[in-house]
Amino acid sequence: MNNKFSEILEVIKKSNRILITGHTSPDGDAIGSGLALLLALNKLNETLKKQTEGRGEIYLDKTLRFILEDKTPKNLKFLTHSILIEEFGNYDSKYEFDLMICLDSGNFDRIGRVGELKGENTKVINIDHHISNDRFGDYNYVGDISSTSEILFDFFKEAGIELDHGIAESLYTGIVNDTGNFKHSNTTKKVFKTASELLEYGVEPDEVIKNFFNTKSMEKLKLTGRVLSDFKFVDSHKLVYYYISEAELSELGAGKDDTGGLGELLLSYENASVSLFLREDKGHIKGSFRSKYDVDVNALAGLLGGGGHVKAAGFKTDKTSDEILDIIIKNMSLGGE
Numbered sequence: 001m002n003n004k005f006s007e008i009l010e011v012i013k014k015s016n017r018i019l020i021t022g023h024t025s026p027d028g029d030a031i032g033s034g035l036a037l038l039l040a041l042n043k044l045n046e047t048l049k050k051q052t053e054g055r056g057e058i059y060l061d062k063t064l065r066f067i068l069e070d071k072t073p074k075n076l077k078f079l080t081h082s083i084l085i086e087e088f089g090n091y092d093s094k095y096e097f098d099l100m101i102c103l104d105s106g107n108f109d110r111i112g113r114v115g116e117l118k119g120e121n122t123k124v125i126n127i128d129h130h131i132s133n134d135r136f137g138d139y140n141y142v143g144d145i146s147s148t149s150e151i152l153f154d155f156f157k158e159a160g161i162e163l164d165h166g167i168a169e170s171l172y173t174g175i176v177n178d179t180g181n182f183k184h185s186n187t188t189k190k191v192f193k194t195a196s197e198l199l200e201y202g203v204e205p206d207e208v209i210k211n212f213f214n215t216k217s218m219e220k221l222k223l224t225g226r227v228l229s230d231f232k233f234v235d236s237h238k239l240v241y242y243y244i245s246e247a248e249l250s251e252l253g254a255g256k257d258d259t260g261g262l263g264e265l266l267l268s269y270e271n272a273s274v275s276l277f278l279r280e281d282k283g284h285i286k287g288s289f290r291s292k293y294d295v296d297v298n299a300l301a302g303l304l305g306g307g308g309h310v311k312a313a314g315f316k317t318d319k320t321s322d323e324i325l326d327i328i329i330k331n332m333s334l335g336g337e
Contacts, residue, residue: 003139005158008125011139012041013048015099015123020066023105024112025256025286028177028212030068030104031076031085033127033148036170037101038066039081040152040161067091069112073257078211079173080166088114099123102137104148106130106307127151129178132298132307146186149174153194168201173208180264181209185311219254226252227262227277231269237332238273240266243321245280256281263288274300276328278321285321289313295332303327 012018020037022030045062052059067086076082096119105111105128118124126137129151133142143151149171156163163171175195179187182195199205216224223244231242242262249255259279266275267290274297275290287304289297291311298313304324306315317324 017063017097019097019100021114022103023110029174032170032174101125108136147178165202168198172198220258223254240272241276243278263290
């Protein structure tokens with residue numbers, strides 16, 4: 001059951017040291033929603049400060065930080081305020097946060113090492129849109145809509161926080177990410193209405209698409225060529241997949257940022273119903289599912305401790321790529337194949 005936006009807002013207002021974070025290997029929605037929230041709470045902070053000063057009260061400024069385990073992906077550094085995003089490895093403050101706001105993360109482990117910053121008395125707000133979310137927060141809002149960015153748009157409106165270009169640009173990028181630039185089945189009339197309202201703050205869709213989708217490094221293009229040349233297809237299950245090791249990534253000079261979107265690209269194969277992109281990562285394997293028709297990849301990802309949405313889900317496991325494929329192929333019927 002969700003907490004009301006009003007309850008979440010009151011917790012935020014009463015907190016002085018607030019940490020915002022999102023999932024590891026952040027995408028446009030994790031970055032966009034987090035940056036938008038940071039900017040919006042800075043505005044709220046200034047509003048509360050003026051209100052208390054007007055009453056002759058002393059106001060304790062809020063400390064607001066947006067910290068992620070991983071670096072900001074290259075294709076998201078175009079966001080006007082991306083310089084405000086901090087990397088966990090560079091964070092050196094020792095004080096305890098009294099509130100942690102986790103965004104776009106189906107469970108607490110998804111935020112990675114940033115979870116170490118949760119103190120004994122730190123309250124957790126969990127705002128997400130994945131149907132597999134396990135409601136790990138002290139306060140939770142999980143909506144089955146396009147993106148966490150869309151949830152925050154609704155939250156800001158109800159909270160009376162006025163948007164500006166930076167907030168709108170961040171939210172628009174998050175929505176574009178999770179709707180595949182408005183081509184996925186989670187694109188509703190409300191999504192279009194939200195996007196159109198964001199454009200009123202000077203967001204330029206062509207600039208977002210140019211930077212986010214259509215600007216790629218040489219390493220990304222080489223990796224894409226390798227995947228398209230060597231992908232495998234299991235005809236009996238209409239499953240297209242590719243596994244890339246850390247050694248292969250290194251050979252191409254590519255990083256994990258460069259692997260984004262390859263699962264969706266694989267799904268474009270005309271005979272495929274499901275795509276699975278597997279990437280070795282520090283002794284584990286991370287998997288990304290995409291579904292074209294009625295296969296529930298959230299159920300399949302759940303077999304490996306992951307989750308997400310019916311048509312897009314992921315997982316992280318200690319199993320080998322062969323073991324993963326064996327499990328998935330044997331259980332494709334679970335997903336509705």
